[in-house]
Structures are given as structure tokens and as C-alpha cells.
Amino acid sequence: MREGEKKFTLKSFKKLFESLYPQLCVFAYKYLNDLEISKDIVQEVFVKVWEDEISFENENHATGFFYKAVKNRSLNYLKSKSYKLTERYELANIEMYDTEEFYMSEAVVIETTSVIEKAINKLPDKAAQVIRLSIEDYTNNEIANELSISINTVKDHKKVAYRKLRDILSFLRIK
Known part of the structure; x- marks a missing residue:
């Protein structure tokens, strides 16, 4: 663990989960077009972070990490054999999803939507x-x-x- 990084307590991890989970599910859904699989992938990322005791310098670092991890898990799922066998596999779509532009635009839209929703609340x-x-x-x-x-x-x-x-x-x- 690097200096300045802190381990999660159960309470802080729960707070992070509750704040990021909905928007990460929407983010994964943009890739997968399946809400249940999106939820599973997001949960897997959170479980992995908890089990591996990954720590972060600050909340922004954690948010970026989770978006990147969900993106990578979603792309891995789309490239998996089970997906290719059960769904119509289109390599062109995966290549588009794997671009930095797609990732950034979707992350910005979801984060902005979350900020606006909190303001409306x-x-x-x-x-x-x-x-x-x-x-x-x-x-x-x-x-x-x-x-x-x-x-x-x-x-x-x-x-x-x-x-x-x-x-x-x-x-x-x-x-």
C-alpha cells in the first residue's frame, strides 16, 4: 500500500458502494444492453476490490478505478465464448466500445446525470x-x-x- 492510501472500513466501503453502484450499473448497461448481467459485473468488481483490499488515495481515484474496471469486465464479457455463442456477436461494436472516446463520453454522461439527479432531489x-x-x-x-x-x-x-x-x-x- 502506498503512503496516503487508506484501507476501507466496512462502513466506508458500503458508502462507496451505495454512491457508485447505480451509475456503474447504467454504465455497464451501455456496453452490455442487459441489466442483470450489468448488475452482476458491477457487483463482481466491488467484491474483487473488497477481497483484494485495494485502497485508493481519494474518492476521485476510486471512482475512476471502478469505471475502468467495469468497462474492462464488460468488454471481457462481450469477448467471452459464452456471449459469442448466445448473442449476435459483432466485432465492430466491441471495437467501438473499446475506444477511449466511448468510455469518456459514457462516463461523463452518467456522472452528469447523477449530479443533476442529486440536485433535483x-x-x-x-x-x-x-x-x-x-x-x-x-x-x-x-x-x-x-x-x-x-x-x-x-x-x-x-x-x-x-x-x-x-x-x-x-x-x-x-x-
Whole structure:
């Protein structure tokens, strides 16, 4: 173990698992197109880290490691004999998935989505519901009907939500 690295306690490992597991499953799914196998692969990576007592300098180092490990396990699965025998194997797709551009773009999308979801969770309940429906391309009329509120109330919730999201996500602005 290098200096500055710390071993996980059960509590810190559980916290890391809970914070990364959902987005890593989505990340693996981008490669595998199968949620159950994606979950299995992510769990295997976490088990391996725990069993091997791998330590990290900081949370960013751990996050990067987990994304890279899930990517590699997913690609290995796609290259495996069992996958080739049971699924339509397309070498061109695997080669595309194995590029740094694909890896980085998917990791950025998933991490950004996670940050935005955490920000939306900090909104008042109705404002969060309105924003989620808006993200799903519901019109103001459809949102009003879905939530049994007036169109003006939908607009008010959006105004409040956008103002709060601007504040919460201000750290993302390029200066």
C-alpha cells in the first residue's frame, strides 16, 4: 500500500458502494444492453476490490478505478465464448466500445446525470416532480393534467426549480 492510501472500513466501503453502484450499473448497461448481467459485473468488481483490499488515495481515484474496471469486465464479457455463442456477436461494436472516446463520453454522461439527479432531489417535492416530467418531454399542459394542478402552478414550480438548480449546480459553470 502506498503512503496516503487508506484501507476501507466496512462502513466506508458500503458508502462507496451505495454512491457508485447505480451509475456503474447504467454504465455497464451501455456496453452490455442487459441489466442483470450489468448488475452482476458491477457487483463482481466491488467484491474483487473488497477481497483484494485495494485502497485508493481519494474518492476521485476510486471512482475512476471502478469505471475502468467495469468497462474492462464488460468488454471481457462481450469477448467471452459464452456471449459469442448466445448473442449476435459483432466485432465492430466491441471495437467501438473499446475506444477511449466511448468510455469518456459514457462516463461523463452518467456522472452528469447523477449530479443533476442529486440536485433535483434537493428541490421541493412538487418542483422535483414537475422538472422530472419536463425532462421526459411532457408539455406544461400534460404536467398540469398528470399532477392535477393548474398550468400557472406548473410554471411557478418550474421557475422555483430552475432558480434553485442554478444555485445548486453553479459549480458546473465555466468561468
